[in-house]
């Protein structure tokens with residue numbers, strides 16, 4: 001199968017001045033514009049981690065908060081990604097919004113959010129998702145689909161008639177960006193790439209343009 005479709009990217013432009021010293025405001029604006037565009041999973045990003053052997057792993061997770069200039073997502077702390085994050089304390093995040101011809105790449109340090117913050121988010125989830133968090137040892141081998149359904153039924157019975165508490169192995173991580181790259185597609189592959197790097201020991205950002 002050869003895949004030769006070609007898109008000339010013409011939907012926008014990105015100037016250094018749009019990023020200025022406030023890349024976080026621009027990141028939030030691009031996320032909001034994706035949400036407002038009504039596309040499916042506008043907050044989905046690829047979370048990139050390294051395993052113990054140095055192999056990179058990417059998988060999609062959903063951005064749940066951008067408070068305090070951090071990217072917050074939720075997962076099983078014992079999953080493969082959880083183990084990678086706990087081992088290195090570093091991760092990457094890549095967003096792609098085809099409708100806007102935009103990409104954002106972030107890399108930074110990662111830490112668990114507070115138990116209280118995870119509790120609040122967990123309590124806001126639908127009951128089925130809450131039970132699902134108890135019913136899956138994420139990233140471990142399953143015997144078959146039936147085993148998973150039995151686990152779900154068992155957890156449903158266990159919590160029948162009462163609130164489902166957050167499992168201790170499930171909660172949020174917050175990525176604190178050190179580098180944020182904004183990519184806006186342009187005509188003739190002459191795309192705009194603006195990279196913001198946090199200045200050592202400061203809260204301000206330096207900005208450079210990269211060749212596409």
Ligand SMILES: Cc1cc2nc3c(=O)[nH]c(=O)nc-3n(C[C@H](O)[C@H](O)[C@H](O)COP(=O)(O)O)c2cc1C
Pocket residue numbers: 041044057059060061062063073074075076079080081082138139
């Ligand atoms: C659209 C989409 C959203 C997802 N959101 C999450 C999420 O927020 N948290 C999560 O743990 N997994 C999420 N997943 C599943 C992950 O991609 C992945 O399969 C799972 O977390 C196991 O990853 P791991 O074995 O590398 O830890 C999502 C998958 C898709 C396709």
